């Protein structure tokens with residue numbers, strides 16, 4: 001098993017202009033490059049050689065992207081802000097406590113001290129057949145995500161299929177951010193653009209993000225919720241260091257209920273139900289729970305049995321709803 005990094009050049013631009021110039025230059029010369037923020041997901045991936053690069057671009061020199069600010073009805077968070085900062089920052093604790101709570105669910109304190117929010121929403125999809133050493137991967141034939149020709153979970157999958165790879169989406173912060181209608185600003189050689197966070201995510205486990213090569217996320221704009229209860233619950237074997245086998249965020253306002261899922265599909269799932277469309281609140285919860293459970297694909301790619309993960313989706317939704325209602329009384 002190789003845990004050594006291959007050689008690459010390390011560069012650390014200090015402005016977005018410098019970054020864009022580097023990207024243009026590397027693209028023209030055909031260099032393979034990657035961006036690193038905290039490096040907590042990227043370095044293990046480079047060590048296990050699931051991909052190779054010749055230029056390692058550290059984003060940490062972009063000083064303007066390490067901040068949390070209140071701007072009107074929004075909290076803006078620089079993409080390089082660490083998860084520890086978000087968990088402890090006065091503005092997030094006052095205005096976005098559910099996000100502060102979700103960041104504390106990521107990995108461990110040491111990792112959260114380095115890991116950034118931009119890296120968390122961009123974290124690569126995972127599967128037990130790809131997140132292994134190269135030697136381990138060679139014991140199976142390489143899967144599609146390892147440039148091979150098979151999916152060990154869905155044997156019938158063929159190149160050209162809409163969803164080629166079932167590697168699952170695992171960010172712990174994305175569900176709450178999605179329920180807070182977060183928008184992200186993306187910068188790149190073609191100039192900046194702003195999109196809804198939900199539009200970042202695609203169906204396939206290999207090409208799982210809509211970001212173009214050379215583009216970076218610079219800022220998250222998170223809506224400050226009003227008259228809202230929010231809750232995030234995570235299923236993992238251990239309280240620290242394990243990715244979510246399932247993560248469920250629940251939001252209740254006086255008019256509607258929304259739910260967002262992580263860990264059970266190639267992208268996050270978001271479901272909304274309007275109270276006016278149901279006879280009772282309970283009917284609304286049952287209906288949204290059914291939609292969410294149907295979305296959970298739960299292949300055998302995790303510690304927990306697939307049926308258990310699926311069956312926990314409605315349980316976590318009920319738990320979230322009950323916890324919010326209890327806090328409101």
Ligand SMILES: Cc1cc2nc3c(=O)[nH]c(=O)nc-3n(C[C@H](O)[C@H](O)[C@H](O)COP(=O)(O)OP(=O)(O)OC[C@H]3O[C@@H](n4cnc5c(N)ncnc54)[C@H](O)[C@@H]3O)c2cc1C
Nearest residue numbers: 037038039040041042107115116118119120122172216217
């Ligand atoms: C042992 C262990 C346990 C973990 N547990 C969890 C967990 O429980 N929950 C969880 O959500 N994650 C977990 N992680 C994954 C990871 O630590 C976090 O997701 C972390 O937030 C990633 O942030 P980072 O800054 O370190 O990203 P990096 O590792 O630097 O980058 C991750 C990816 O995002 C890209 N990227 C980073 N920043 C940007 C940006 N601004 N714009 C565009 N692309 C960008 C990188 O190119 C890379 O592809 C775990 C990792 C480890 C090693």
